Amino acid sequence: MEDKQHCPICKSETQYNPRYPNYICSSCAETPLSEDGRSLQFHNVSLSGGFEARYIDTGEVRDSHICFVAGKKCWADEARFGGIVIQPVGD
Ligand SMILES: [Zn+2]
Numbered sequence: 228m229e230d231k232q233h234c235p236i237c238k239s240e241t242q243y244n245p246r247y248p249n250y251i252c253s254s255c256a257e258t259p260l261s262e263d264g265r266s267l268q269f270h271n272v273s274l275s276g277g278f279e280a281r282y283i284d285t286g287e288v289r290d291s292h293i294c295f296v297a298g299k300k301c302w303a304d305e306a307r308f309g310g311i312v313i314q315p316v317g318d
Contacts (some may be wrong), residue, residue: 235315236297247306251296251313259303259313260271268292269303269311278305 234252266283
């Protein structure tokens with residue numbers, strides 16, 4: 228059964244998700260960085276969704292979906308059914 232997929236960063240097994248076939252596992256997604264190496268946090272704006280990125284050090288809102296995980300450029304966005312999903316871009 229092809230109901231498995233793997234984190235593109237650490238290769239650990241992630242829950243099968245046909246909509247997000249290349250999403251980053253929760254432990255890698257814990258430490259996203261900006262291009263200048265600042266820690267970021269992503270969350271939904273409200274219960275109905277929305278996406279917001281913030282710098283952890285200042286709490287400042289960041290107007291971008293781009294982040295870096297283990298040196299890979301990634302795109303963070305709200306997941307269709309709530310929460311946040313991060314996937315590599317380019318490659
Ligand atoms: Zn991972």
